[in-house]
Amino acid sequence: MLELDQINSWPFKEAELILKKIGNKVPAKGYVLFETGYGPSGFPHIGTFGEVVRNNMVQKAFARISGIPTKLICVSDDMDGLRKIPDTIPNKEHYKQYLDLPLTKVPDPFGECNSYGEYMNSRLRNFLDSFNFKYEFVSATEYYKSGKFNEYLIKVLEKYDDIMDLMLPTLGQDRQKTYSPFLPICPKTGRVLQVQVVEKDLASRKITYLDEDKKAITVSVLDGNCKLQWKPDFAMRWAALDVDYEMYGKDIQANAYLYDKICRILGKSPPQQMSYELFLDENGQKISKSKGNGVTIEEWLKYGSQESLALFMYQSPKKAKKLYYDIIPKIFDEYLQHLENYNNELDECKRLSNPIFYIHGNTPPKVNLGKISFTLLLNLVNACNTDSKEVAWGYIDNSNPSLTKNDRKYIDSMLGFAINYYQDFVKPKKQYKIPNQEEIKLLQHLLEVLDIIEDDAEKIQNAIYKIGKDNGLDLKHWFSSLYEILLGTKEGPRIGTFVKFYGIKETKQLILDKIKL
Numbered sequence: 331m332l333e334l335d336q337i338n339s340w341p342f343k344e345a346e347l348i349l350k351k352i353g354n355k356v357p358a359k360g361y362v363l364f365e366t367g368y369g370p371s372g373f374p375h376i377g378t379f380g381e382v383v384r385n386n387m388v389q390k391a392f393a394r395i396s397g398i399p400t401k402l403i404c405v406s407d408d409m410d411g412l413r414k415i416p417d418t419i420p421n422k423e424h425y426k427q428y429l430d431l432p433l434t435k436v437p438d439p440f441g442e443c444n445s446y447g448e449y450m451n452s453r454l455r456n457f458l459d460s461f462n463f464k465y466e467f468v469s470a471t472e473y474y475k476s477g478k479f480n481e482y483l484i485k486v487l488e489k490y491d492d493i494m495d496l497m498l499p500t501l502g503q504d505r506q507k508t509y510s511p512f513l514p515i516c517p518k519t520g521r522v523l524q525v526q527v528v529e530k531d532l533a534s535r536k537i538t539y540l541d542e543d544k545k546a547i548t549v550s551v552l553d554g555n556c557k558l559q560w561k562p563d564f565a566m567r568w569a570a571l572d573v574d575y576e577m578y579g580k581d582i583q584a585n586a587y588l589y590d591k592i593c594r595i596l597g598k599s600p601p602q603q604m605s606y607e608l609f610l611d612e613n614g615q616k617i618s619k620s621k622g623n624g625v626t627i628e629e630w631l632k633y634g635s636q637e638s639l640a641l642f643m644y645q646s647p648k649k650a651k652k653l654y655y656d657i658i659p660k661i662f663d664e665y666l667q668h669l670e671n672y673n674n675e676l677d678e679c680k681r682l683s684n685p686i687f688y689i690h691g692n693t694p695p696k697v698n699l700g701k702i703s704f705t706l707l708l709n710l711v712n713a714c715n716t717d718s719k720e721v722a723w724g725y726i727d728n729s730n731p732s733l734t735k736n737d738r739k740y741i742d743s744m745l746g747f748a749i750n751y752y753q754d755f756v757k758p759k760k761q762y763k764i765p766n767q768e769e770i771k772l773l774q775h776l777l778e779v780l781d782i783i784e785d786d787a788e789k790i791q792n793a794i795y796k797i798g799k800d801n802g803l804d805l806k807h808w809f810s811s812l813y814e815i816l817l818g819t820k821e822g823p824r825i826g827t828f829v830k831f832y833g834i835k836e837t838k839q840l841i842l843d844k845i846k847l
Contacts, residue, residue, distance in 0.1 A: 334395065336679040340647065341384075341688050344604055345391035348575050351602045354396075357574065361399040364389055365573040365601070367564075368406045370433055370450035372416040376653060377579070377609050378454060379627055380643040384606065385577055386463060387644060387688035394682070402465040404458065405567065408433045408447035409471040409557050411513075411522030430521040432557075434471040447471065457627050461636060470563075475554035482570040483551050485596045486511055486562060487537075490530055492595050493562060496588065511562040514539055514549050522557065561585055565592035565600070573601045580605050606647040612654035625653050633751040634704075635743065637669075637689055638662040644685040655755055662704040662747070669694060697740045700730060701787065706823040706831055707741075707748040712756055713817060713832055713840060717749050729831045760818035765844060769811060772797060773841050780834050780841075790834075791826025815844050 334346065348362060357363075366381045368374070382404060389400050411430040415422050419439040428436045433447030443449040447469075455467055473479050486493065493511050501509055510527040514537070528546065529538035537556070538548045549555045558566055564582075567573065568589065583605035593600040608616050630639050638661050645651070672686035672694055681687055686694050707722070714721050722745055727733075733741070765773060779793045798808035813822045816837075822828060829837045 333679055336683075338683040339391070339685070339688070341387040341391035342395070342682065344388045344575075344602075345395055348388070348392055348602045349396050352398075352574060356398050357572070359572055361401045362392065362396075362574045363572060364400060364402040364575045365567070365571065366402070366404050366577060367567075368404060368451075368454055369410065370406050370408050370447050370454070371410070371412070371414075373418055373450065374454040374457065374627060376625060376627055376630060376639070376643075379457065379639075380606075380609070380647075381577055381579075382458060382463060382465070383461070383640055383643045384647060385575070388575065388577075388604075390688055390691055391682075402463070403468050403571070404454070404465050405468040405470060406447070406451050406454070407470050407560070407563075408451060409474055409522075409554070410560070412436050412446070430523075432471065432515070432520070432522055434469070435520055470557070471554070474557055477553050479566065479570050480552045482566050482596060483556070483558075484535060485569070486558065486566060487530060487532055487535060487551055489595045493592055496591055496595070497559075497561070500588065509559075510537070510539070511559055512537055512551055512556045513559060514547070514556050515554065516541075517547070517549065561588050562592055565589040566596065568593045568601055569596040569598035572598065575603070576601045577604045577606060579608050581608060604647075607650040609653040610650055612652055612656075614652070625655060629655075630658065633747050633754075634658040634662050635665070635747065638665045640689045641665045641668065641685055644688055655751075659705050659708060659751065662744075665689075666699065666703060669697070670699075695740065697737050698734070699737065699741065701827050701831070702726070702730065702741060702744075703823060704744055704748060706828060707745055708752060708756065709817060709819075709822045709828055710832060711745075711748050711752045712760075712819065712822075713828075713836075715757075717753055719745050719749065722749075725832055725836070728833060756819065761814075762818040762844070763811065763814035765811075765815050769815065770845055772801065772803075772808075773815070773845055777838055777841055780829075780838050783834070785830065785834055787824075787826045787830035789826075790829045791824060794825055794829075816840050 334342065352362065364385045366385050368378055382402075385402055389402060392398070393400055409432045412425075412428055412433055413430070415425045415429070419425065421439060425436070425439065433450070434445045436446035438444065438446050438449040440449055443452055451467070451469065458465060490511065494509075497509065497511070498506050508524060508526045510525070512527060514523050514525065515521070516523050523539070525539045525541065527537050527539050531537070534550075535552055536548050536550050538546050541547050557563065565588070568576065586603060586605070590600040610616060633655065638658065641664060642653075642657070642661050668684055668686050672681055672684045673696060675681050675684065710722055710725055714725070716722065719742065726741065775797055776794065779797065780790075783789055783793055794809075794812070795805065798805045809825060810820055812825060813819050
């Protein structure tokens with residue numbers, strides 16, 4: 331039996347809260363529903379993916395402790411009006427004419443789908459599918475127009491005054507004059523309108539508003555003729571879909587009490603919730619879909635594995651983290667270390683405290699990489715100054731002759747990422763340090779040591795350490811100087827491991843080339 335208090339992972343803590351909220355029994359619908367929302371106003375970014383993968387991590391934990399079936403839905407708010415033109419689309423000026431149209435009515439600027447909203451939805455779905463997530467994609471446009479939300483749109487109309495009493499104190503004076511939970515879709519222009527509602531008729535399920543010419547227009551609130559303001563919409567969705575768990579960014583957290591109260595006004599208990607911190611770019615600015623700053627999903631996957639990206643999402647979700655290219659090698663190596671620890675661990679509670687369980691479930695990859703890390707491969711490619719896997723494999727095979735077919739396949743994928751990263755980020759910034767006379771003497775001493783030392787990473791590391799210590803050097807500066815002189819970078823893997831991996835003969839030649847400069 332699991333000792334839950336011994337499991338140190340945030341997904342398990344969240345799973346326990348869900349189990350407590352549903353009273354340790356299967357909901358009437360037969361499963362626990364996890365929901366994640368997506369605003370397709372701009373390209374899906376890593377933050378968008380993070381919300382889905384984190385929900386999936388809590389799902390894994392919940393299934394492990396409860397055995398209750400679960401379901402994950404990803405809801406796209408694609409009926410929202412286009413409020414501003416993203417910087418990331420072509421022919422930006424042309425799209426000003428489509429402002430305030432529902433995203434599923436705005437033409438696709440890339441000419442691939444029926445609408446802008448559909449294109450952005452397809453980008454997200456394709457990526458989620460590549461991760462083999464089990465989820466159901468929900469289009470708000472489809473649910474509104476098909477009548478799937480009608481029952482709860484009627485309830486919003488019934489509780490109109492209660493919702494207004496809740497919302498109006500949160501708004502400025504000017505906004506109060508025109509605010510309504512319902513946003514009519516203009517019958518003439520198709521635009522999403524933020525207008526004053528002057529009359530509501532529960533019997534006919536219609537509202538009347540004043541258009542820009544002060545003419546009274548009456549429309550049904552059902553079947554996609556209206557949509558809800560985003561705060562009431564958020565809560566209506568909880569009630570209509572009977573959501574049990576929702577995760578959202580810190581920017582939404584301030585409104586959580588409104589969602590809760592509206593959900594209760596509509597006759598349902600709000601779901602268990604978790605807020606997470608937002609990602610920042612390298613300048614400390616919030617990552618934005620419309621700005622296109624930060625690292626995109628596709629860019630991360632050019633330089634790092636899916637699993638490394640998932641690990642980044644797992645780590646400290648309630649702390650703001652910078653998301654930029656320099657962190658990818660570090661996260662990749664942390665993933666490899668967690669994987670090794672998981673595969674070597676027998677204690678179930680410790681395994682369930684390891685992020686690998688939330689990334690892979692019970693079936694993580696079985697590989698034995700020894701001392702091979704992503705950083706080591708990156709420095710190998712750097713030393714070889716190559717974009718050829720074949721050249722790099724010559725060194726890998728020389729120092730690791732007993733690799734299995736499965737290990738080789740895994741390393742080969744890592745090598746592809748390392749080459750991409752080297753070509754785009756390391757090579758353009760390489761600045762070799764020209765050794766001074768003192769450093770040349772130290773390198774000559776190192777050459778003498780390498781002539782007689784055993785081909786053992788630890789002994790090589792200790793010998794290099796001893797050279798620095800015997801000469802009264804600051805050891806951190808000594809190792810940094812070696813990287814700058816030999817590789818043109820300020821840091822790298824454990825240098826004894828690198829020399830063993832790259833080869834003593836090859837390292838000696840590398841040193842000789844630098845001394846002769």
